Amino acid sequence: MITLLKNGKIYDPAHGKDGVFEDIYIRDGRIIAKPGDTEKIGHTLDLAGKVVMAGAIDMHSHIGGGKVNIARMMLPEFQESRRYSEPEAHICTPNCSHHATPNAVDTGFRYIEMGYTAAFEPAMMPINARQTHLEMADTPMIDKGGYAMLGNDDYFLRMLAAGKDQKAINDYVAWILHATHAIGIKVVNPGGISAFKFNQRKLDLDENHSYYQLSARDILKSLSRAVFDLGIAKPLHVHCNNLGAAGNFETTLDTMKAADGLPMHLTHIQFHSYGTEGDRKFSSAAAQIAEALNKHKNITADVGQILFGQTVTASGDSMMQQLNAKHANPKKSVIMDIECDAGCGVVPFKYRDQNFVNALQWAIGLEIFLAVEDPWRIFLTTDHPNGAPFTSYPHLIRLLMDKSFRNEAFAKLNLDAQAMSNLTSLTREYSLYDIAIMTRAGAAKLIGLNDRGHLGIGAGADITVYSDQADREAMFAKPDYVFKDGELVVKDGKVVKVVWGATHTAKPAFDLGIEKDLAAYFDKYHTIQLDNFKIDASEISDDGRGRIIVHQHSKV
Amino acid sequence: MHNAAPSIAGKTTDLASAINAAADILANSQQALFAGLGTEVHGMRALMQLAEKTGATLDHMHSEGTVRNTLTLQNSGWQTTTLTEVKNRADLILVIGTDIISSHPRFFENLLWNADSLFDKPTPELMYLVAAGTNTTPGIAPSGVAPTVVTAETAAFPEIFAALNALANNKHLATESVAGIALSTLQSIVDRLKAARYAVIVWSASHLKFPQAELSVQSLTRLIAKLNETSRVAGLALNSGDGDTSVNNTSTWTSGYATRNRFNPLKNAGKAEYDNYHFSTQRQLASCDALVWISSFNPYPPPSSDVACIVIGHPNMKFDRPPAVFIPVSIPGLDQAGTMFRLDSAVALPLKKLRTSNLPSLNQVVQLINKSLSK
Numbered sequence: 001m002i003t004l005l006k007n008g009k010i011y012d013p014a015h016g017k018d019g020v021f022e023d024i025y026i027r028d029g030r031i032i033a034k035p036g037d038t039e040k041i042g043h044t045l046d047l048a049g050k051v052v053m054a055g056a057i058d059m060h061s062h063i064g065g066g067k068v069n070i071a072r073m074m075l076p077e078f079q080e081s082r083r084y085s086e087p088e089a090h091i092c093t094p095n096c097s098h099h100a101t102p103n104a105v106d107t108g109f110r111y112i113e114m115g116y117t118a119a120f121e122p123a124m125m126p127i128n129a130r131q132t133h134l135e136m137a138d139t140p141m142i143d144k145g146g147y148a149m150l151g152n153d154d155y156f157l158r159m160l161a162a163g164k165d166q167k168a169i170n171d172y173v174a175w176i177l178h179a180t181h182a183i184g185i186k187v188v189n190p191g192g193i194s195a196f197k198f199n200q201r202k203l204d205l206d207e208n209h210s211y212y213q214l215s216a217r218d219i220l221k222s223l224s225r226a227v228f229d230l231g232i233a234k235p236l237h238v239h240c241n242n243l244g245a246a247g248n249f250e251t252t253l254d255t256m257k258a259a260d261g262l263p264m265h266l267t268h269i270q271f272h273s274y275g276t277e278g279d280r281k282f283s284s285a286a287a288q289i290a291e292a293l294n295k296h297k298n299i300t301a302d303v304g305q306i307l308f309g310q311t312v313t314a315s316g317d318s319m320m321q322q323l324n325a326k327h328a329n330p331k332k333s334v335i336m337d338i339e340c341d342a343g344c345g346v347v348p349f350k351y352r353d354q355n356f357v358n359a360l361q362w363a364i365g366l367e368i369f370l371a372v373e374d375p376w377r378i379f380l381t382t383d384h385p386n387g388a389p390f391t392s393y394p395h396l397i398r399l400l401m402d403k404s405f406r407n408e409a410f411a412k413l414n415l416d417a418q419a420m421s422n423l424t425s426l427t428r429e430y431s432l433y434d435i436a437i438m439t440r441a442g443a444a445k446l447i448g449l450n451d452r453g454h455l456g457i458g459a460g461a462d463i464t465v466y467s468d469q470a471d472r473e474a475m476f477a478k479p480d481y482v483f484k485d486g487e488l489v490v491k492d493g494k495v496v497k498v499v500w501g502a503t504h505t506a507k508p509a510f511d512l513g514i515e516k517d518l519a520a521y522f523d524k525y526h527t528i529q530l531d532n533f534k535i536d537a538s539e540i541s542d543d544g545r546g547r548i549i550v551h552q553h554s555k556v
Numbered sequence: 557m558h559n560a561a562p563s564i565a566g567k568t569t570d571l572a573s574a575i576n577a578a579a580d581i582l583a584n585s586q587q588a589l590f591a592g593l594g595t596e597v598h599g600m601r602a603l604m605q606l607a608e609k610t611g612a613t614l615d616h617m618h619s620e621g622t623v624r625n626t627l628t629l630q631n632s633g634w635q636t637t638t639l640t641e642v643k644n645r646a647d648l649i650l651v652i653g654t655d656i657i658s659s660h661p662r663f664f665e666n667l668l669w670n671a672d673s674l675f676d677k678p679t680p681e682l683m684y685l686v687a688a689g690t691n692t693t694p695g696i697a698p699s700g701v702a703p704t705v706v707t708a709e710t711a712a713f714p715e716i717f718a719a720l721n722a723l724a725n726n727k728h729l730a731t732e733s734v735a736g737i738a739l740s741t742l743q744s745i746v747d748r749l750k751a752a753r754y755a756v757i758v759w760s761a762s763h764l765k766f767p768q769a770e771l772s773v774q775s776l777t778r779l780i781a782k783l784n785e786t787s788r789v790a791g792l793a794l795n796s797g798d799g800d801t802s803v804n805n806t807s808t809w810t811s812g813y814a815t816r817n818r819f820n821p822l823k824n825a826g827k828a829e830y831d832n833y834h835f836s837t838q839r840q841l842a843s844c845d846a847l848v849w850i851s852s853f854n855p856y857p858p859p860s861s862d863v864a865c866i867v868i869g870h871p872n873m874k875f876d877r878p879p880a881v882f883i884p885v886s887i888p889g890l891d892q893a894g895t896m897f898r899l900d901s902a903v904a905l906p907l908k909k910l911r912t913s914n915l916p917s918l919n920q921v922v923q924l925i926n927k928s929l930s931k
Binding site: 076103154333346 | 597598601626629630634636638643645666674754784787790805806810811813814828830895901902905906
């Protein structure tokens, strides 16, 4: 059956379409060319000038796995807080639910209701990947995928310290992608999570891990090279050293240089853009970070915007979360060392607009959004749930698109923070086309989802239709229609059909010979066997809900 | 191969009849209790769907211990580690209130006495703080080195933990001994924890059998947090088995809540609710109108009760009084594949099917009941 969406106003940056009126034809879950006159159109929907974009893609959102489930378990009170309004969150609307730890079903439903059709778990610990996939398998409506965390695992650190050649490293990285069904590789506080287990409390880019005598720079260089050599689309996903520390912007700038021209993605860069100026020794370094991003065309970044209200931070960065635990609100936290593989730190936070640091963090994120020139290299995230729940994206979109709304919100902030920010001098307003780049075309290109994030012939028919409203928050909170793989799944912001989505992966070729050494390593040092570490594809696809898509990439 | 067959009120029947009988009981129930929950991830996923449909309450057979840990997690959080870290990193292990081996028989062999470690550490030093009479001989190293054993009444643990916390905080205690233990002994425990490169404190909440034991778990986790200000110490909470860790994790990502939860049968139909006091098996048995007892790893029979009881479980299960419905199911990891969380919650492992069985899996049975209810 062919479905026709006619008279839509198309925003499809992958094809340079900026609000053009065009019809879209869908068959068997894909967008097709206009069929011949003899072919029957089964269903026609007149969109009458409504805004049409590809389904949105969240390229960084903690939607599943150990630390997310720990956050749920630790914070049962969040489940109750579904619709209450925080006094401090007065600039948010009821659409901004502030529920930071949705269960798997809620996660899928809240995403699709906002027109998002895919989300990527950015911190899938290889040893915990099975749990991550179990949770993602129980997340309906959307496609998903994960970035496997490396760079603090002892197998890799031993290889690097032993001076193993790049080819061996590449084989290991590719093996991890296969074994964990990931689509990208992430490094969190390179070397720092492991160093914390040796009681190191801080690790700078050029500081050595006390046991391995390797620097964070060594780790970054090796992993970014491996990811590049393997030819997968997604650049190395980097959570820099010194998360959240005043003055950390220099580490971030040095990390950009350490990429040495290779592609690298710096994640939740807002949390890594802090200076030490002013009476409180905490200031915005957004201008320096944005300038460097504008200059280094090999670098991409997502923002990790904070929004005010109650949330929880769930990070692989046990070293820095141990320090952050003293700011926990409510006062509780979980810090874990995990399996000579990585770690995690789960710390609830309540961001308040009358708190100097929080208010400035809010402004820093927006300053970065507005000062980075190329929307193809900056991505809209709140690092869900770390900066705010993903349900606050419509609010964030309005802040970017509506200068007066933004300035009104700014005027309510802590006054000392206002004095430290140049936000009101940034007059840029994002266009619908910019938003479509950031949340669709750019994200798909970055991750290598060739048939997603655009509306060209052959694309998967993940399509979101909005009514063009002046209130961009209302507009993006509640699309009129969402299609997932060609099926109408949301109507007027409500789910009308449940679907299960696919898992996107990348599986570059590698020398299987590496398994011999890995098997010996597992037998000697691990508490599980290699065969149990590897996830069989049937574990993801066997129950009839899940489906694995392997993306083929080639270096350009 | 098992010979066990489904039965209704003790009379052998076929699977379809047993399924229909179970569905009938649930269809007429206003407030069912799903207890035991001895299953793995996929069985629990199926049970959660059935619980949502029937408005049932969920509690695991070993939750008395689990809840002590969960309450600590929800009140202050904690700092913990996992088995591979223990094996490769721990140079000091302090065991609290348990012999470990009765619940985890290969703990010492796999994690302590195995000489291979990534960082060439010595065999860890082992200290016990346990009730007198606890079997600590498994703690004697292969080299013959005996562990340090400090004994006290279990009921005195809260006092001892408080003293350890005080000493870790450099507080002066105006006494010579605490609960019969010389202050110098407690000081030496704290000193050794502080001096260790990576100390691990192991407890089993199910062994802390005294009122408000969750506060003692919390006292231990506070001690760990304090010591971590300057050195590395981590906790390891042992579980009690029968899939307790798998069930708790699956429940949490499915409903948002750990177990001792329910799907409200009346108001806000299907809404998940959490109450680790009221939703205990013991309390619910007094008010539920149907009991679904699940025990697929071990032939543990249901608690005695007068409510209509559906048992889905181990084929060797024996009953004092036959339940309304009994459906024997395959044993995960033996008769069927599955997925199981390890005690440290960080690792989920595939369970393999090792032999042929003619029994259905719990997952299949629950789905059939669900289907029968939808008719």
